[in-house]
Amino acid sequence: MSAVERARRVREIADGHVALRGGLLPALHAVQDELGHLDPADSPTLAEVFGLSTAEVHGVVSFYDDFRTAPPPPHVVRVCRGEACQSVGSEELLAQVRDTLAGRADVEVGEVFCLGNCALGPCALLDGVLRGRVDHDAILRQVPEPPR
Ligand code: FES
DSSP: HHHHHHHHHHHHOOOOTTTTTTTTTHHHHHHHHSSSSSSSSHHHHHHHTTTOOOHHHHHHHHHHTTTTSSSSEEEEEEEEHHHHTTTHHHHHHHHHHHHHHTOOEEEEEEESSOOEEEEEEEOEEEEEEESSSSOHHHHHHSSSSOOO
């Protein structure tokens, strides 16, 4: 998608949310869901539509960890650190996975707080798919080494 096409689509998405109270947040989510990330070049368009400054839009984007300003890597792992998952070892699992996958540019490892699957902890989102009773090996199977 060209920059012009992207700007046009961002404006369409923003226009669809501008009448909503607090519409900027759902608009940001919609842009990210559809276009993969919130490019810094999107901010002026969003600011114009919502009658804000570019700095205000950037402030919202940078405040929330869920927003990304660059395209995601091929694999995204989010280990749950909610209390139920902590009680069955998610903290140790997260540390172990971070250790194992350190230096892999194709994988992003992060945390999330409760996925609503507490009875089946430890839980994780593996490339957007909720998995229960995950362990180190299950996560590594989801993120095989890329071919060299
Ligand atoms: S605490 Fe992990 S799914 Fe609820």
